[in-house]
Amino acid sequence: MPLLLNVPEFEGVRIHSGNTNHDTEGCILVGRTRSKDFIGQSRKAFDKLFEKMKKAKDITLIIQS
DSSP: OOOOHHHHHHHSSEEEOSSSSSGGGOOEEOOOETTTTTTSSSSHHHHHHHHHHHHSSOOOOOOOO
C-alpha cells in the first residue's frame, strides 16, 4: 500500500481499498463508484491505481472530498 508522509496530524496516510468509514482511520480509500457513506468497486480501483503508481516517476495527488 502506498504511504504518504509528512501529512499534518498523521504519522502517515496509506492509500488502500475499502468501502466505508469503518475501513479507514484517516487513510485514502479509492473506488469506481460513490454514494453517501459508501465507495464501490474499491479493489478494482486500487489495483489499477497501484499499477500506474508503480510505473510513475513523479506523483502528484489532488484530494477532493
